[in-house]
Amino acid sequence: MCGICCSVSFSVEHFSRDLQEDLLCNLKRRGPDSGRQLVRSNANYQCLFSGHVLHLRGVLTAQPLEGERGDVFLWNGEVFRGVQVEAEENDTQIMFNYLSSCQNESDILSLFSDVQGPWSFIYYQASNHHLWFGRDFFGRRSLLWHFSNSGRSFGLSSVGSHTSEVANQWREVPASGIFRIDLKSTSMCKSVVLKLYPWRSVAKEQVPEGCDDRLTQVSASLPPFVSVAANEARLCLREPVAPLNVTLPPAPAAAPCAGIPGGPPAGGTLRAFLTDGHTKEVVGQLIAVLSSAVRRRVLCLPRDEDLPPSAVLGARDRKAKVAVLFSGGVDSMVIAALADRHVPSDEPIDLLNVAFMTEEKATPASSSNKGRRQGNCETPSAASTPGAAAGPEKWAGAPDRATGRAGLKELQAASPARAWNLVEINVSLEELQELRRARIRHLVQPSDTVLDDSIGCAVWFAARGAGCLVAPGDVRPYRSQAKVVLTGIGADEQLAGYSRHRARFQTHGLEGLNQEIAMELARISSRNLGRDDRVIGDHGKEARFPFLDENVVSFLNSLPIWEKANLTLPRGTGEKLILRLAAMELGLTASALLPKRAMQFGSRIAKLEKRNEKASDTCGRLQVTSLENLSVEKETKT
Incomplete structure (x- = not known):
């Protein structure tokens, strides 16, 4: 993963050879292992490129890369399939080699159509x-843009600036395709025209009928002197996933059966579904394709194999290379169980579990400084009964803490040889407010709702990994050093996991449910992924999304809706039915039956500060204004 940035000016007076200090700091946090800047000057324009690398693969390759003909390349991505990259090779260099050999626009589009994995590039x-420049089909890597000085300068960056005058100008580059700007032509005009090469469904031969609408939508969020137009040749990228199967069953009664004659099984148990041969086969196919996706995301990491035998670490000292955002729910449990298949058996896996507590129940002020550095971690008193429920029990009231501990026991039973590190991350209201003001709100922007605040803050603290390891009779401070963080995002969107899916099904049936799922995938880049990439990347860690692997999405898209979910069944069974059946097959019987619980409620961050908020409301706590002290004072009084 990297922090990439390009600043372009069409007038000398607006060009600076240095990035703003806070922007440079943000980029360095994303890429702590290498960083440098490069300037390209022309009579008509000047470009400053800045690249900062988190080294995860092959030989450490500093960015930006320079070509013999003066080309410059910045890459924030992972090539998992589609383009050949050997284990010892660096995908940034491989991608630049391919780009350098492209003869025309069509070759460039063919290259990016082939790449499977998350990416943004310049x-x-x-x-x-x-x-x-652009982002992958799902927008799994952040890329922002801002235009200023009436079109005489613009910027692209993985993350924005904290400065109040600039922060509100940054917007996400839509994951609508790849954009191209002719710098020489733009320098001679008073307007900026961006050419779009949109994604095209593999099922269609021509430019999508909605392309003009897409152009209008993108242009609407830009200043009046910036417009987006279709490229002259009407060229497109190939969508990397199969189209959604919207087939409806021949009769309404077929949907609840999920392939089992006679309606739902007695007692509604998941085991009964697996007695059907077709259902069992489909579930096995999901496990296989999801396991492959996890495998691609946990291998090829720097590990301890290169150490001499005398330097082999003990189990307690060996550090996890892979972490999972972990609630104990079915999504994170399945991801953890599949990671166990592919992470070396003597390597721990960190399970990051976050909980929030109101100020009056939180850690006393005298220990807050230590908590701020390492996460709140209280050791039970000597009078505590050995083996009793471990950890600071005031945090155990958070639903995700209870399911996380239960999930740990289930994973330990399924794979007792693995060192499972349940990292209990406890956040006080004081620490939440302090770090939101200092860092998190700047990363969440331009997302700005109450929901963005809750999820962004919860994910930031979880990914930081500063908490404690809890075992019977032992609680010790711990900070996860895993650079790869697996997250289950994408499961709910594809498998009808949200309450709005059930509401849509109840009013519009399976056809409406198909439409809702199609909409969820279409908007996931703008609702979730850019925000989560910026938040997790701020710790020098990389978010990886197995449920959004192209092969996983294609497989799930190929299935009719009634094989993925059955919303005639109650919560905890019907939503994400196919994933629950996969969990059962993996031996995760308890977590397979847990109802969906959103992270903001499971961690107890929702309603922590204000009770009358709606998730869709604009969140004042995320706003960056020049009246900084006034904002802090108002928030403190709230």
Whole structure:
């Protein structure tokens, strides 16, 4: 993962050879292992490129990369399939080699159509003064843009600036395709025209009928001097996933059966579903494709194999390379169980479990400084009964803490040889407010709702991994050093996991449910993924999303809706039915039956500060204004 940035100016007076200090700091936090800047000057424009690398694969390759013809490349991504990258190779260098050999626009689009994995990039073609940039189909890597000085300058960056005058100008680059700007032509005009190469469904031969609408939507969020137009050749990228199967059953009664004649099984038990041969086969296929996705995301990491035998670490000292955002729910449990298949058996896996507590129940002020550095971690008194419920019990009231501990026991039973590190991350109201003001709100922006605040803060603290390890009779401070963080996002969107899916099904049936799922996937880049990438990346860690692996999405898209979910069944069974059946097959019987619980409620961050808020409301706590002290004072009084 990397922090990438490009600042372009079409007038000398607006060009600076240095990035703003806070922007540079934000980029360095994302890429702590290497960083450098590069300037390209022309009579018509000037470009400053800045790249900061988190080394995870192959030989450490500093960015930006320079080509013999003056080309410049910045890459924030992972090539998991589609383009050949050997284990010892660096995908940034491989991608630049391919780009350097492209002869025309069609070759560039073919390359990015082939890549499977998360990515955002910036590519400067010196020969024709073109600047290309964009995000992958799902928008799994953040990329922001801002335009200022009436079009005389603009910027692209993985993360925005904290400065109040600039922070509100940054917007997410839509994951609508790849954009190209002719820098030489733009320098001679008073307006900026971005050419879009949109994604096209593999089921369609022509440019999507909705392309013009897409252009209008993108342009609507931009200043009046910036417009987006279709490229002259009407070229497109190939969508990397199969189209959604919207087939409806021949009769309404077929949907609740999930392939089992006679309606739902007696007692509604998941085991009964697995007695049907077709259902069992489909569940096995899901486990196989999801296992492969997890495998691609936990291998090829720097590990201890290169240490001499005398330097082999003990189990307590060995550090986890992979962590899971862990609630104990079915999504994170399945991801953890599949990671266990592919992470070396002598390597721990960190399970990051976060809980929030109101100020009056939180850690006393005298210990707050230590908590701020390492996470609140209280050791039971000597009078505590050995083996009793471990850890600071005031945090145990958070629902995700209870399910996390139960999930740990289930994983330990399924794989007793593995060192499972349940990292209990306890956050006080004081620490939440302090770090939101200092860091988190700047990362969450331009997302700005109450829901963005809750999820962004919870994910930031969880990914930081500062908490404690709890075992019978032993509680010790711990900070996860895993650079790869697996998250279950994408499961609810594809498998009808949200309450709104059930509401849509009740009013519009399976056809409406199909439409809702299609909408969920179409908007996941703008609702979730850019925000989560910025928040997790702030710790020098990389978010990886197995449920959004292209092969996993294609497989799930190929199934009719009634094989994925059955919303005639109660909560805890019907939503994400196919994933619950997979959990049963993996031996995770208890977590397979847990109802869906959103992270903001499971961690107890929702309603922590204000009770009358709605998730869709604009959140004042996320706003960055020049009246900083006034905002802090108002928030403290609230």
